[in-house]
Every structure is written in structure tokens, then in C-alpha cells.
Amino acid sequence: MIQNSKLLEMYRQMLTIRFFEEQVFELYGENLVPGTIHLYAGEEAVAVGVCANLRRDDYITSTHRGHGHCIAKGARLDKTMAEILGRKTGYCKGKGGSMHIADFSIGMLGATAVVGAGIPIATGAGLSVKLRSTDQVVVCFFGEGASNQGTFHEGLNLAAVWRLPVVFVCENNLYAMGTRQSRVMLVDNVADRAACYRIPGVVVDGNDVLAAYEATHEAVARARRGEGPTLLECKTYRLKGHSRFDPATYRPKKEVEEWLGKESIARFQTKLLEMSVLTEAEIQEIVQDVRHEVESATKFALDSPFPESYEALDDVYASEESAAQK
Amino acid sequence: MREVTIRDALREALREEMRRDKSVFLLGEDIGRYWGGAFGVTKGLAEEFGDERVRDTPISENAIIGVGVGAAITGMRPVAEIMFGDLTALAVDQICNQAAKIRYMFGGQVGVPLVIRTPFGAGVNIASHHSQSLEAWFMHTPGLFVAAPSTPYDAKGLLKTAIRGSNPVLFVEHKLLYPVKGLVPDEEYAVPFGVGEVKREGNDVTVVATLYMVHKALNAAEQLYKEGISAEVVDPRTLSPLDTKSIVESVKKTGRLVVVTEDCKTAGVSAEIAAVVAEEALDYLDAPIKRVAEPDTPIPFSPSMEKFVIPSETSIVQAVKKVVSKAN
Numbered sequence: 001m002i003q004n005s006k007l008l009e010m011y012r013q014m015l016t017i018r019f020f021e022e023q024v025f026e027l028y029g030e031n032l033v034p035g036t037i038h039l040y041a042g043e044e045a046v047a048v049g050v051c052a053n054l055r056r057d058d059y060i061t062s063t064h065r066g067h068g069h070c071i072a073k074g075a076r077l078d079k080t081m082a083e084i085l086g087r088k089t090g091y092c093k094g095k096g097g098s099m100h101i102a103d104f105s106i107g108m109l110g111a112t113a114v115v116g117a118g119i120p121i122a123t124g125a126g127l128s129v130k131l132r133s134t135d136q137v138v139v140c141f142f143g144e145g146a147s148n149q150g151t152f153h154e155g156l157n158l159a160a161v162w163r164l165p166v167v168f169v170c171e172n173n174l175y176a177m178g179t180r181q182s183r184v185m186l187v188d189n190v191a192d193r194a195a196c197y198r199i200p201g202v203v204v205d206g207n208d209v210l211a212a213y214e215a216t217h218e219a220v221a222r223a224r225r226g227e228g229p230t231l232l233e234c235k236t237y238r239l240k241g242h243s244r245f246d247p248a249t250y251r252p253k254k255e256v257e258e259w260l261g262k263e264s265i266a267r268f269q270t271k272l273l274e275m276s277v278l279t280e281a282e283i284q285e286i287v288q289d290v291r292h293e294v295e296s297a298t299k300f301a302l303d304s305p306f307p308e309s310y311e312a313l314d315d316v317y318a319s320e321e322s323a324a325q326k
Numbered sequence: 327m328r329e330v331t332i333r334d335a336l337r338e339a340l341r342e343e344m345r346r347d348k349s350v351f352l353l354g355e356d357i358g359r360y361w362g363g364a365f366g367v368t369k370g371l372a373e374e375f376g377d378e379r380v381r382d383t384p385i386s387e388n389a390i391i392g393v394g395v396g397a398a399i400t401g402m403r404p405v406a407e408i409m410f411g412d413l414t415a416l417a418v419d420q421i422c423n424q425a426a427k428i429r430y431m432f433g434g435q436v437g438v439p440l441v442i443r444t445p446f447g448a449g450v451n452i453a454s455h456h457s458q459s460l461e462a463w464f465m466h467t468p469g470l471f472v473a474a475p476s477t478p479y480d481a482k483g484l485l486k487t488a489i490r491g492s493n494p495v496l497f498v499e500h501k502l503l504y505p506v507k508g509l510v511p512d513e514e515y516a517v518p519f520g521v522g523e524v525k526r527e528g529n530d531v532t533v534v535a536t537l538y539m540v541h542k543a544l545n546a547a548e549q550l551y552k553e554g555i556s557a558e559v560v561d562p563r564t565l566s567p568l569d570t571k572s573i574v575e576s577v578k579k580t581g582r583l584v585v586v587t588e589d590c591k592t593a594g595v596s597a598e599i600a601a602v603v604a605e606e607a608l609d610y611l612d613a614p615i616k617r618v619a620e621p622d623t624p625i626p627f628s629p630s631m632e633k634f635v636i637p638s639e640t641s642i643v644q645a646v647k648k649v650v651s652k653a654n
Contacts, residue, residue, distance in 0.1 A: 059400065092433030102432040109399055110432050114423050120389040121424065124396020124404075131351060131378065131402060154389030161384070315434035316468050318492035 002213065004277045010052050010209055011272060012286055014044040014265050017068045019294045020077060024067070024084060024098075027298070028244055034086050037098050040068030042207075042239035045264035046171050047072035049212025050139055050232075053220045059107040059125045059138040061118035064099045065171075066111035069141050074106045077297035087304035094307040095315065107136075115176075116149030118142060119168070123155045126164030126229070137223045138166045139216075144233075145176025147190045156231065160197035165223035167216060170233040171206060177242045178250045191233035199229050206234025207264040210271070237262075327511055333504040335478035336367045336443075339485035340405065342514075344375050347403060350489055351379040353390060354407030354443075358382040364409045365445060365504050387413050391420035391442060395494075398440040399428060403489055410456045411446035411498070418463075425494040426469035437492030441485070447500040447538055447588055448625045448636050457625035457632075459589035461536070464496045465565045465598060471519060472565040474498040476540035478508035480563050483517025490516070498565075500537040500588075520567035524576065528558035531582040531646050534573055534599050535559060539586045539637060546642035555650055565595060570602045577603050581612040582649045586642055591619035613652030616645045 002010075021041040027033050040047065043065075051060065051072035062069040070080050075091070083090025084098045091101050102110030109125060112118045122140030129136045146152060147170060159166045170190045174181050187193065194201025202219070204211040212234055219230035237259035241248035248256075272278035330338070344350045352368060358380050362369030372380035383390050387408055394404040408414050414421060425438050448457035464472045471493050475481040481499070488495040525540060526547050535543035540561045547557040560576050562569050577583050583603050585596040596617040603615060618637045626632055 061396075090433070092431060092435070095433050096431045100431040102435055104399070104432075104435045109396070110428065112424065114419055117392070117419055117424055120392020120420065121396040121399075123389065124393035124398070125400045126396070127393055128397040128400040128402045131397070132349075151388060151392065154384075154386035155392065157384060158386065158389050158393060315430050317471075318429060318434075318437040 002210070006052065007272060007277050010048050010213070011268055011278065012290060013048045013072055014209065014268065015286065015290045016077070016293065017041070017044045017047065017071050018265060019290055020071060020081070021067060023294050023298055025240070027085065032302070033084060033098070035097055036243045037084070038065040038243050039238070039240050040065055042263070043171055043173060043236045044068055045209035045268070046169065046206045046212050046234040046236055047141070049209040050169050050216045052213050053216045054137065054139060056106055058136050059109050059122070061109050061122040061125070061138070061140050062101070062111035063115070063118065063141055063143065063146075064111065064113040065143070066101060066141070067098070069111070070101050070103065070108055073108045075101070075103045075108055077293060078300035081297045081301035082304050085301045086306060087301055088307040089300070089304040093311065116142060116146035116151040119146065119151045119155035120158070122166055122168070123159045123164060126159055126166040127162060129165055130162070135224050136165065137220050140166055140168050142168070142170060143176065144170055144172040144174070144181055144185070144190050145179070147193065148184060156197045156199070156229065159229040160199045163226065163228035165226070166229045167219040167223055168229060168231045169216070170231065172233055172235050173238050175238070175242070175251065180250070189233055191231050194231040199231060201231045201233070203233045203235065206236030207262045207267065209264060209268050327509040329507050330478050330510055331505050331507050332475070332478045332481045332499070333365065333367055335482035335510055336485055336499070337369070337371070338510070339482045339489070340368065340371060341374065343486060343489045344371070344379065349401060350403045350405065351381065352405050352407065353381040353383050353393065355383055355385055355390070355409050357407050363407060365501060367443070367504070368407070387416035388420050391417040391425065394440045394442070395420055395425050395428065395438060398438045398494070399436050403439045405441040405443060405489060408442060408444040411444045411460055412455050412458050414442070414444055414460065421464070421470065421494070421496065422467045426467045429493070430469055438494045439492050440494045441488045441497050442495065443497045443499060445499045445501040447502055448632055449502045449538070451627060451629055451632060453627040454624040459587070459620070461498055461565055462589055462594045462598070465595060469494070470566065471495040472498060473519065473563070474537050474565050475563060476503065476537055476561050478506070479510050480517055480523070482510055483515055484519070484563065486516040487519055498537065502538050506541070517563065519564045520569050522560055522562040522569035522572040524558060524572070525561050526557070526559040528556035528580065530556045530580055531558070531584060531650055532573070532576040532580045533557050533559045533584045533586060533642065533646065535561060535586040536565065536595060537588065539588055542637065542639050543586050543642055546639045546646065549639065549643055550646055555646060557646055568598070568602070570606065573599060574603060574606045577607045578610045581610055583611065583615045584618060584642065584645045584649060585615065586618045586637055588637060589620055590622045591617055592622050594619055613649040616649050618642055618645045
């Protein structure tokens with residue numbers, strides 16, 4: 001049984017991600033976000049359900065659609081928002097942006113925008129855990145599109161033969177940009193591929209935060225016991241298109257409506273009300289609170305300076321050798 | 327001082343660093359107890375440090391480097407071996423997009439102390455997929471260092487610096503150099519990055535050479551000396567960072583430059599070195615810069631053709647004579 005306080009925390013986190021993403025979307029419309037954005041809205045149950053099982057010293061790797069992973073792992077909203085807005089106070093001092101946020105202080109090993117590239121990196125973090133003999137766990141987030149990359153095969157095979165403590169979490173949102181899964185894969189479930197590596201492959205409703213939590217709980221426990229990796233596939237759906245300018249016309253209306261009916265936050269909220277973990281009044285309170293938090297993070301970001309342009313020259317190399325360079 | 331081969335010098339560096347620091351470990355294809363590395367560099371290390379720290383991998387180059395990256399950003403110091411330099415192509419995403427960029431794009435939060443050892447170079451008739459010299463690809467990658475030793479002393483000292491540093495390093499070995507002997511000190515030492523070395527002093531012409539070409543350049547210099555031409559041979563030792571200062575200083579002294587590298591001429595290592603001198607010391611040149619490099623082909627198989635495309639001592643001698651013959 002999950003404690004009520006934990007359930008409330010998960011609910012709150014899901015709202016935080018949703019409001020944060022709505023805010024990013026709005027700021028983008030006001031031309032305050034350089035480049036592009038890939039919103040996590042709609043997939044909150046995965047990041048929150050998965051990360052609720054992790055300790056601060058556990059690791060995650062993330063993707064181009066990574067804001068939700070950061071927040072669920074415990075990243076600060078203000079520094080996340082500042083990074084997305086390209087400010088000096090951002091997590092990466094404005095060098096990474098939306099697609100490259102990292103916070104090594106909480107085990108968030110960074111988002112890579114090369115689809116599937118995080119898989120071997122997460123495997124390496126798992127090897128590091130094993131060689132250092134700690135009981136940390138690594139969660140590797142990626143999409144179903146990444147499961148068609150060679151890195152998926154190479155990484156899962158290695159993690160399996162070396163029995164590394166890695167939970168591979170496939171967020172299957174059905175579309176790789178505009179390409180529907182069925183057009184490029186003959187298997188219905190990415191998790192079916194786990195059989196090739198003789199590791200457990202589990203499919204869960206990725207819009208059910210408790211299902212994601214429970215499945216991860218078991219996978220994380222296996223990993224901590226030294227029993228190796230799990231491939232966990234969470235079926236979910238983007239609320240919006242692939243990136244900012246994508247109206248997602250390739251998704252049939254009926255399908256979109258069907259998935260809207262399975263929207264994760266509303267479902268969890270109903271469940272919490274039924275369980276009497278939450279009251280309508282408390283919902284209002286939490287909503288207000290989270291809105292306020294997102295607002296102040298946004299204010300922090302907007303009030304923050306941009307980096308000086310010459311700071312582009314910093315951080316290419318760690319200093320010890322650059323001293324030898326001159 | 328002891329005389330050892332480059333193969334032994336590299337192994338000594340690995341062994342000493344593994345003894346010194348538990349976070350150093352090795353991974354690669356057939357580097358363990360059953361083979362000891364395709365060129366024998368890691369022979370005996372699995373026996374001393376165990377299979378966990380001298381780790382055989384499947385044939386998954388991109389994952390070898392990716393795993394190295396993941397381990398490097400979580401407290402370990404992996405030394406990955408890619409069996410042949412040509413196969414780095416399979417791992418270019420992890421080398422160039424991940425290892426080299428992680429520190430930068432994450433705002434300096436973390437270093438990536440990953441060393442990637444790999445042999446480049448032709449000369450043993452193993453054709454296009456096992457012979458190329460691709461150093462320039464990696465010199466062109468900010469965030470990555472490229473070491474290219476030509477002697478046992480440099481190989482051991484540079485590998486130690488690479489392992490102890492916080493930056494990813496592509497550590498180039500030349501497959502013809504493994505059996506080459508030279509002196510290494512008994513005591514502890516390291517060779518810093520970005521510091522080239524004059525391997526032979528001279529006054530008439532500067533010959534900048536890398537890796538195996540250093541030895542060919544030295545032989546050519548000896549021959550030229552007998553003919554009354556004094557060539558200075560400069561070995562940059564690391565291509566990134568590149569010790570432009572030593573090269574420029576030498577050119578200012580001699581007034582002439584020949585660059586000898588085994589990689590393709592176009593946009594190659596020799597192009598970068600020539601460009602640096604053109605930018606910084608053009609006024610000191612008494613003759614046009616001459617490059618001796620691979621003539622922009624893949625490496626052919628048949629011995630006579632392979633020999634034809636690899637810079638030879640004769641071609642170095644000819645190039646030097648050409649620039650020296652130019653009137654002051």
C-alpha cells in the first residue's frame with residue numbers, strides 16, 4: 001500500500017508537470033522560449049509513477065521530451081524554467097536548453113536529444129553502480145521510436161548479460177514524430193522485445209500512475225537485489241503534437257478523443273476522491289499552490305539575465321588540461 | 327631507464343593507474359584473459375585485476391563507448407578499447423555527440439573522464455576497414471582531446487595523463503608502433519597534453535610529423551643530414567590540444583615547413599597544421615608549405631598499392647628538398 005502522503009505528493013507532482021508545461025507553451029507563444037519545445041503534457045503518470053520509487057541518489061537518463069522527468073526526479077522548477085528560457089541561472093547556464101537539462105546533484109544524468117543515445121549511457125551508469133558496489137538504481141527513459149535504434153539492442157543486451165540495475169522505461173506514445181508505431185514495427189509491444197534479452201518485459205497503462213508505480217516498484221526492487229534489468233513499457237499519449245509547431249493532424253480524431261478520455265491526472269484525481277485521500281477543497285488548495293510555484297519559477301526565469309555571449313567559450317573542457325593548452 | 331616496446335609501455339600505464347585508482351577499469355572486445363586485446367596491450371591485466379575490471383564486451387562499439395560515458399559521469403574512469411580505429415565510426419554518436427558535448431551542454435556540471443584507446447594506421451595489408459587514419463575527425467570535435475604518441479615514453483606518459491584527466495580522450499595508437507622500442511624511466515612520470523616535442527633539432531626546415539610518420543621523418547632527416555640539409559622534426563604528441571607554439575617557433579627558426587601525416591590530405595591533420603603556420607608565421611616562410619599525406623583514397627589491399635598511398639621516407643626527402651631548394 002502506498003501511503004496517503006505519497007499519493008498526494010504524486011498528485012501534486014503530476015499537476016506541477018502539467019502546469020509547468022502549460023506555462024512553457026504560453027511563454028513560447030509570447031516568443032520567450034528560443035528554439036523548439038517538446039512538451040511532456042499527457043505523459044505525467046509515467047515520470048511520476050516511475051520516479052516515486054527512486055531515491056535521491058538513484059539515477060535517471062532522459063530525452064528531448066524531458067521536462068517531466070526532471071521535475072519528477074526532484075529538479076528545481078526555477079532552474080529548469082530558466083534553462084528553457086536560455087538564462088544564465090538555468091541548470092546548464094543556458095548552454096543546453098529544453099532538450100539538454102541535467103542536474104547531477106539529484107542523479108538526473110541529463111537529457112540527450114539523439115533518440116536512443118541515453119540507453120547505453122544508462123547502462124554505463126548501471127555498470128558504475130555495480131563496480132562501486134552500491135545499491136543505486138538507474139532508470140532510463142526513452143520512447144518507442146528509440147526502440148528501433150541499434151543502441152536499444154546494444155544497451156539492453158549488455159545490461160542483461162551483466163545483470164545491471166537498470167530499469168528501461170519505454171514511454172510509448174504511439175508516434176515517433178508523425179510515424180505511427182504500426183508503420184515501422186510489427187510487434188504490438190516494445191516490451192515483447194525483452195524476450196530477446198531474457199529479461200522481464202512488462203506492459204502497463206502509462207496513463208495510470210498507480211500502475212506505473214507498482215510495475216516500477218517491482219522492477220526497482222529486482223534491480224536493487226542485483227537481479228538485473230527490466231523493460232517496462234508504459235502506453236501513453238501526448239496531449240499535444242511532437243513539437244511546438246506540430247498540429248498532429250496525423251492522429252485520427254477518434255483516437256485523440258479516446259486517449260483524452262484516459263487522461264491521467266483526471267483519472268488519478270477521481271481515484272483519490274473515491275479513496276477519500278483528497279477532498280474537493282484540498283484539490284483547490286493544491287492547484288493554487290502549484291500554480292503559485294510555477295508562477296514564481298517563471299518569474300525567477302524571466303527576471304534572470306541571459307548569459308554573456310562570450311560565456312559560449314566556457315565549459316568546453318575541464319580546466320586542468322585547458323591549463324596545459326595555453 | 328628501461329627499454330620497452332610501446333605495447334609494454336601502454337600496458338604499464340594501464341597497470342599502474344589501475345593499481346593506483348580503483349575507479350579505473352577497462353572494457354572492450356576481447357581485451358580480457360582469453361585474448362588480451364587484438365594487439366596484446368591488455369595481456370595479463372585480467373589475471374591481475376579480474377574480469378570485472380578488465381571487461382570483455384560483445385561486438386557493440388556504440389554501446390562500449392556509451393557505457394563508458396555513463397560510467398564516467400557517475401564516478402568511474404573507464405578506458406575503452408575500440409579494436410580498430412576504423413570502427414570508431416560505429417560509435418561516433420557516443421564519442422562526438424555525447425562524450426565530447428556532455429560537459430558543455432550541461433553547463434560544466436560534470437566531467438567525462440573517458441579514455442578511448444584505438445589503433446589507426448596502415449601498413450599490414452588489412453585493407454580499407456582496418457587501416458585508416460581518422461584523427462582529423464576527432465580533432466574537429468570540441469570537447470574531445472586527441473593524443474597521438476610516437477614513442478614508448480610518450481605513450482606511457484600521455485596515457486597516464488589521459489586516465490587522470492577529467493576530459494574525454496581519443497587515444498590514438500598506431501598499429502605499426504606497438505613493437506617499437508624506446509626508453510622509459512623507472513620512476514613515476516606523466517607527459518602533459520598540448521606540449522609537443524622537438525624529436526631532432528635542425529636549422530633548414532621544420533618537419534612536423536605524427537605517430538608512425540615521426541619515425542619516417544627521423545629516418546628521412548638522417549638521410550638529408552648526410553646530404554647537407556638540417557631538418558628539425560617536431561612531434562605535436564597531442565593533436566588536440568595542439569601545441570601550435572612549438573610548431574610556430576620552429577618554423578620561425580627554419581623558415582620552411584613540411585607536414586607529414588598518414589591521414590588523407592584533404593581537411594586532414596596536415597591541413598590544420600599548415601593553416602596554423604599560414605596564420606601565425608607566414609612572414610617567416612621562405613618557401614611554400616608542403617604536405618606529405620595520404621592521397622585521399624581509402625586504404626587499398628594489395629601491398630604495392632598500399633605502399634604507394636602511405637607517405638614514405640623517399641616522399642618526405644623529396645618534399646624537403648623541394649622546399650629547401652626554393653631561394654631565400
